[in-house]
Amino acid sequence: MSQAVHAEAQTPGQARAVFRAGARAPTNGWCAGYTQANLISVPADCAYDVLLFCQRNPKPCPVLDVTGPGSWTTVLAPDADLRTDVPRYRVWWNGELADEPTDVVDVRRDDLVTFVIGCSFTFEGALADAGVPMRHIDQGRNVAMYRTDKPCRPAGRMHGPLVVSMRQIPAGLVETATRVSSLMPAVHGAPVHVGDPAALGIKDLSQPDFGDPVDGDAGDVPVFWACGVTPQAALMASRPPFAITHAPGYMLITDVWDETCRVG
Template identity: 70%
Template sequence: MTRPVSPYAERQLPIHRRIPKAARAHFRVGADEPTAGWAPGHTQANLIAVPADWAYDMLLFCQRNPKPCPVLDVTEAGSWRTRLAPGADLRTDLPRYRVWQNGELTDEPAEATGWWRDDLVAFLIGCSFTFEAALSAAGVPMRHLEQDRNVPMYLTDRPCRSAGRLHGRMVVSMRPVPPEKLSTAIRESALLPAVHGSPVHCGDPSVLGIEDLDRPDFGDPVDIRPDEIPVFWGCGVTPQAAVMESRPPFALTHAPGRMLITDVRDDTYRVI
C-alpha cells in the first residue's frame, strides 16, 4: 500500500529540487536522477539533437506527430543555448544523455560536451512532467511520485506519421487514474497541448500493443490499484524510437525521465 503524499509541497523541497537554475546546476556537476516532481510549476523538456542535414525531417516529424512531439524550442545549428532557460547549457545541464550512432545506443554519459557538434540542431519537446503539478493539484494521484520512481513508458504498436527519412512508433507514458478523477485528468492535461495535451488512450493497454504494464520499455513500473484506469499520454521519448528505427548517423538525446528543467512557468502553455 503506497502512502498518499503531496509531491508538490514546495516548502518540503530543498532548493535544488525547487528552483530550475539550482536543479540544472545540480545536474551539471554530475547528479543523475529522474526529474519527475522537480521544480514544480516549471516546464520540463525532452531533448533530441540531430545534424542540421536531418533537422527538417525532425521538425516535420514533430509537426506531423504533435501529441508525442510538441516542439517548445529549436536551437540554431551548433548552439547549446535555449530561450526556455537562459544561461543553461544543453550539453551539461540534464541528468543524463544518450548518444546514438546509426540508430544504436553507444553511450549514456552524464554530460555531452565531447559529443556536441557544430552542425547539431537541438529540439526541445514538451514533457508530461509539466502537467503533473496541475493534475496533482486537482487531486489526480501521481503514483510514480508516491513511489519515488521514474514514470513508466511503453513503446506502442501505433505508427507515427513518417517525415522524410524518419519513421517509428509512438512511445507513451502511463499514470493510473481512479475513475472519479478521469475527467479531471483529461481536462487538465488537454488544456496544455504543448506538453502532450489530452491522453491518447485510456484503459486496455493491448489496444496500444502493450503486453505487460509491469514491464515498461523505459522508466519504472508502478502499482495500479484494482479500480484504477491506466491512462496513456504521448511521450517525448518517441523521437528516440524513431532514431532506433530510422538510423540517422548521429543523434544526441536525454535519457528517458531525465529532462531539461526550464525556467518557463507551466501555465505559460495553458490555452485558457
C-alpha cells in the same frame, strides 16, 4: 542522494547547476511549477526531417524550441548549457545507444541542431493540483513508458512507433485528468487512450519499454498519454548517423512556468 540535493535546489538554475556538476537523478518532482523538457540533437542535414516529424506528430512531439546549428542555448532557459545541464544524456550512433554520459561536452561537432520538446511532467503538476494522485511519484519511481503498435506519421527518413506514458488513475478521476490535460496541448494534451493496454499493442503493463513499472491501486484505470520519448523510438527505427538525447525521465528543467503551457 537525489532527495537531499533536490530539497536544496529550489530554482531551475540551481537544479541545472547540480546536474552540471555531475549529479544523476530523474527530474520527476524537481522544481515544481517549472516546465521540464525532452531533448534531441541531430546533425543539421537531419533537422528538417525531425522538425517535420514533430509537426506531423504534435501530440507526442510538441516542439517548444529549436536551436540554431551548433548552438547549445535555448530561449526557454537562457543561462543553461544544453551540453551539461541535463542529468543524463544518451548518445546514439546509427540508431544504436552508445553511451549514457552526464554531459556531452566532448562531442566535437558544430552542426548539431537541438529540439526541446514538451514533457508530460508539466501536466502532472496540473493533475496533482486537481486532486489526481500520481502513483509513480508516490512510489518513488520514474513514469512507465511503452512503445505502441501505432505508427507515427513519417517525415522523410524519420519514422517509428508512438510511445506513450501511462498513469494509473482512480476511475472517478479519469474525466478530470482528461479535461485538465486537454488544456495543455503544448505538453501532449489529452490522453490518446483510456483503459485497454491491448488497444495500443501493449502486452504487459509490468514490462515498460522505458522508465519503471508502476503499480495501480484497486479501482485504478490505466490512462495513456503521447510521450516525448517518441522521437527516441524514431531514432532507433530510423537510424540517423548520429544523435544525442536526454535519458528518459532525466529532463531539461527550463525557466518557463508550466502555467504558460495552459490554454483557456
